[in-house]
Amino acid sequence: MNTSYLSLLIQRQAQKYGERVALKYRDYATSTWIPVSWNQFSEKVSKVSRALVALGVQAQENIGVFSQNKPECLYTDFGAFGVRAVTVPLYATSSEAQVHYILQDAAIRFLFVGEQYQYDVASRVQNLCHTLKRIIVFDSSVKLAPGDTNSLYYEDFLALGDNMELQQQVDKLTAESSPQDLANILYTSGTTGESKGVMLHHSCYEAAFKAHHGRLTTLGEQDVVMNFLPFTHIFERAWSYYCLDRGCVLCINLRPQDIQKTIKEVRPTAMCSVPRFWEKVYAGVLEKINETTGLKKMLMLDALKVGKAHNIDYLMNGKTPPAMLRAKYKFYDKTIYSLLKKTIGIENGNFFPTAGAAIPEKVEEFVHSVGINMVAGYGLTETTATVSCGWIGDYRIGSVGRLMPGLELKFGEDNEILLRGETITKGYYKKEAITRNALTEDGWFHTGDAGYMKDGFLYLTERIKDLFKTSNGKYIAPQAIETKMVVDRYIDQISIIADQRKFVSALIVPEYQQVENYAKDHHIAYTDMKDLLQKTEIQELFRMRIETLQQEFAHYEQIKRFTLLPEPFSMERGELTNTLKIKRPVLLKNYAAEIEKMYEE
Template sequence: MLELNTINDVFALIAARGEGTAAKVQDGSGWKDISAKTMYGRVRALAQVLQGWGIQHGDRVALISENRWEWAVVDFAVLSMGAVDVPLYQTLTPDQIAFMLKNSGARAIFVSSKDQYEKIVAAGEIPSLERVVVFDPGEFAGAESLTKLLEGAPGLEERDAAFDAMLASVKPEDLASIIYTSGTTGEPKGVMLTHGNMAANMRHSTDNLDIRKGDLSISFLPLSHVTARHLDYALYGLGGVLAYLPSFNGLPAAMQSIKPEVFLAVPRVYEKLRAAIEHKSHGFKKTILNWALGQGKAHRAEVMKGIMPTALGYRLADKLVFSKVRAAFGDRARLYVAGGAPLGIDTTEWFLDMGIRIFEGYGMTETSPVISRNTFAAYRPGTVGQVIPNMEARIASDGELEVKGPSVFIGYWNNEEATKKEFTEDGWFKTGDIGKIEDGFLSITDRKKELLKTSGGKFIAPQPIENKLKANSIIGQAALIGDMKKFVSVLISPNFEMLEKWAKENGVAATDRAALARDVKVQKMYKELVGKVNGSLAHFESIKMVTVVPDEWSIEEGELTPSMKLKRRVIYEKYKAQIDGMYKE
């Protein structure tokens, strides 16, 4: 168990490694090591700079960057002195950034690149903002260079008693971070997490996950999202090494060069890998793949227990197929974790039948984040595992999951009214998720606010149905419609890479994506896929109308949150005309 009281305790554990490797970063010649000693010097140097600027205990410092070593240095430097960091997603617009900087009262902001710097300029006047620092080299009007600020770092790499005392002086109850929620249904709110909140969560969420000293992990999910940040802290605390990957596009190559033992991803990463494998399988290869999956399914119970089946057919399937899937992850992964959104039982079982257990967990920004997780000691597919030991959970009369524990946030920044709404009268945090607990394992069936209620009075949980649809690789995303409607319909955002290949194979000639989405053959194909899913649904859940949109939904275009959840309000507004069209008499 990680014995931590503050996030600064994590940094103290890094510092104790001395010459040992703490992180890996890419340069022109490949990956290079950053020692713990080097990181200590950089954090210490930047903390001195912040103090020289007059940044004090409790002051807010914002940060917008891809996953880079600089992110960790800024984060640890801010926290070392009891200041508060405000991590912002690099996909935010200038207006969104302006709102969060003004709302938090940030005195300084660190940004990674010219693109992010230009957003700060476009955001306009921020009364509280005194300093802008850019990671990348170049001249930026009114901004400072991180490289120049860290020029003295090599001379500060030896342990310093005064700096270490400052680290230790920060208390568990001190505010560590303000993290703005993704805002799937409304205005983002600043979640206040203390050092104690996050440390309490790390103490128990990593038990029975077999993370070992020296384990490598690729840090590529946005560190502005609490799940990625939490695992990075935990890995550092347990002696792991983080390889910082700024671009998701570099993930396949990074997996081959880094060969991680620990792999954390959102479900969409696993879904895309599955889709790529299935799409490459044609003819005899498809026959072999299906045969191998059959062998895996026959021995699924053993794999679920972590036992390598010894049956001849399974061993042959492992050699021909399963080993190649493991190789796509680098061939050394021991721990596969999914978080940020529901994985879906179809994807879970497909990977199980490939010999891979994906450990799904569940949590929220407001709970620092982990509420429950599957582990090597307790694993049940289709659930999000057992509630961590220092968290209590109960199911309210309307099915909503409520939790209580030391990692539950202390409130929303400058928003007492919103905070009060999120807690019951007896102090339990209302997650907004519908769940059930059976034999100690928690299952989440849907978001309470996202349940659809048809005009006939039937409640429908959209996520399980959407996950069934997305199990087909030619569907990128799906959004169920039906709230206060007489029947259920769906908007489908295609996986255009797969759709364009299908179009060529089926003689569909289209000049652009809009024409492709309108094509009669394409429409028929998607309706048939929906029809197959309808076969597994109750009559009142069946999808009656299908609209294929000419857009591939993304974080950048605003239809998805950074953790790949649907922004339903955005989607409903964007496609209002198409939705209205499906319900015309």
């Protein structure tokens, strides 16, 4: 019987682990973490399966999940897999237009929503969207719109699954499931335009599990994993499914902005994150060093130097550190490094997968120097996440690791990375032409990323379609410059402008708190942020810092002019995707006046 692996995963784990804890979620009323056992998890999943059958959900029908991270997202996913339904996750911050587009495109009849914001958006969209029949609400404190008699709270939905007579139908559907079934449609938020629904079949996840077994050898039942990125993101989704397969405990962080607090409450052994998380940790440590004086400052700086020599210059390059260095490293490991890890909340750390954007080398060096096992990797929605990753003791600074087992890689035109293997999508939902452009007849997928291999490690150089050409015919890779700049503690967000322009300029969102501190320390009077950012001293401060950071770039790649913005880039104005990537075309439109001003003679 070749049923799909995920359709019975939770039930199989419950037979193995019973009353052991599978999940935890934070109860905000009591500030405590509520455990859910494997048995409870399995029971919920089976109820969801029966309730979906009661609602009349068909095999391979698309159902939507529009919520921030909650245990209910996982109950719904696995309950759907049990009856061969397809789950389509939507980012919790999606706009009405995005929700409307996805519901129409995937012809979704049943939409599960998390909190008040998602319900309000969904109920407004329901009037415009003829496919949507019913909204099911996870959070029982959500107030339904006046006259809404059709929406269901999750507990009432689950009550439909109390009818055990439906189990026979569920069992039949599970038995008919196969790896060739569609599991998810994940809509990429697209920095360049319209969303595309990436189809991931059960076979993609099964192949991904198999590949990771060979690489992530230390992950297991003893691990406590924090879910911090949205489940809608392939990185967190595939990782969470894999952690459940390994028997880890998942701790579900509801609100991304609470991570500094919740990570200290949970003290996880693993957590996948984007580089921004570590950039903020690095900036915080530099800040601390800057505020310190005397012996303490000397020790902190020496600890970083010793860590780099021990872990990077020697161990990373396969060499044995000399005895004296080993002794110093041991001393700092017991004092400074362990205190730092404790302060972040990761003193129990096993390893920390990081991907989703380029990791600034300074940040990566720092993380490895203090003995945090960051595992850098590379992947796309279309590749079911991981294409390549480093491993503990097997990494190179600046690289995205070794290719995963089972994947083939070759380089195409402009050094584009082409991939082939079982984890690759079979295409975009209802978009044949775009699928034909992305996938060759013989199964090679065009990633749109350029790179090269060295000593078995993959390095990324740029997004091919993001290369800018100046009016002088020079090519600029904006990400390379942005990655370098965003390490600075005064810079929060940056977007490089250069395409068809005489020189490189930048729109910069400063770290406002840092700028205010600087103004206070230097007695700079101002009325508001806009006024402060125009002050000569502040302009000079940024000019100096940019000059220092860009020394290694060729003259034509360097930022000549910049504009400091008094407000951050925002999703509401369409400037950021749901994964917080910058939408360059929107910025060009929204900041046209500011950009033109930088190019005035």
